[in-house]
Amino acid sequence: MSEGPGQGRAGARRPLISGNWKMNLNHLEAIQVVQKLSYRLTPQITAAVEVSVHPPFTDLRSVQTVLDSDDSPIILGAQSCHFEDQGAFTGEVSPAMLAKLNVTYVIVGHSERRQLFGETDDVVNRKLLAVLRHHMTPILCVGETLAERQAGEARGRVTEQLEAALAGVDRGSVAQLVVAYEPIWAIGTGQTATPADAQEMCALIRALAGEWAGPAASSLRVQYGGSVNTQTAGELLSQPDVDGALVGGASLDPDGFAVIADQAASVARQR
Numbered sequence: 619m620s621e622g623p624g625q626g627r628a629g630a631r632r633p634l635i636s637g638n639w640k641m642n643l644n645h646l647e648a649i650q651v652v653q654k655l656s657y658r659l660t661p662q663i664t665a666a667v668e669v670s671v672h673p674p675f676t677d678l679r680s681v682q683t684v685l686d687s688d689d690s691p692i693i694l695g696a697q698s699c700h701f702e703d704q705g706a707f708t709g710e711v712s713p714a715m716l717a718k719l720n721v722t723y724v725i726v727g728h729s730e731r732r733q734l735f736g737e738t739d740d741v742v743n744r745k746l747l748a749v750l751r752h753h754m755t756p757i758l759c760v761g762e763t764l765a766e767r768q769a770g771e772a773r774g775r776v777t778e779q780l781e782a783a784l785a786g787v788d789r790g791s792v793a794q795l796v797v798a799y800e801p802i803w804a805i806g807t808g809q810t811a812t813p814a815d816a817q818e819m820c821a822l823i824r825a826l827a828g829e830w831a832g833p834a835a836s837s838l839r840v841q842y843g844g845s846v847n848t849q850t851a852g853e854l855l856s857q858p859d860v861d862g863a864l865v866g867g868a869s870l871d872p873d874g875f876a877v878i879a880d881q882a883a884s885v886a887r888q889r
């Protein structure tokens with residue numbers, strides 16, 4: 619049987635290291651960063667892990683062209699999209715447009731979208747379904763606030779977010795999803811979750827997906843995100859249910875980002 623998209627040797631989950639550039643780097647800067655990153659990612663790294671970059675919309679076409687012409691192993695991702703295919707939605711970008719640019723991964727429900735741009739659980743669900751409809755893979759972000767964690771509500775909040783996001787998603791698609799556990803208090807703060815907390819929450823996400831999709835959920839990939847950098851990545855990525863990282867600030871530096879991918883590759887080779 620052939621290997622599925624996120625599967626490596628012997629059906630093990632292939633880690634995914636994703637760089638979320640947020641609102642940084644214009645298209646010229648983006649070209650420089652991906653060229654440098656391509657150079658730093660050795661065949662040993664990309665044999666063991668997938669690496670995606672998620673530039674702002676205005677950079678996507680330029681980055682796609684560079685990746686294609688250099689035959690780069692870097693995978694193109696986007697940070698968000700609308701849930702409709704087209705129409706009177708000023709300022710929005712549709713999933714059909716992203717698919718046409720050969721975008722593979724689309725971040726859905728990032729906490730900045732939820733908190734700063736009012737994306738509700740219902741909107742996140744509609745976006746997730748739209749991304750799947752266009753044969754791209756959503757990276758669904760879930761995570762609790764500091765107040766929720768302190769009140770002992772982290773597991774409950776993540777459960778609610780996951781259940782709302784997965785409404786109407788068929789079993790087969792759940793197994794192909796990527797979910798990123800991103801505690802909101804860890805994003806951009808320099809404060810990471812402990813490896814044990816990251817493991818606990820990623821395992822919870824896999825167990826919840828298992829209730830939804832059955833044994834197929836064992837191939838679901840769960841990333842950790844929130845202040846991942848070259849210092850913190852190694853231990854986080856060594857946790858058995860952490861299948862990669864969603865990296866914000868540290869992904870803007872191609873040297874450091876390649877080091878994180880290399881650390882993930884070392885862990886993956888030992889599994």
Ligand code: PGA
Pocket residue numbers: 638800804805806807808843844845846864865866867868
């Ligand atoms: P950070 O962002 O690595 O800068 O904390 C992570 C994210 O928001 O995805």
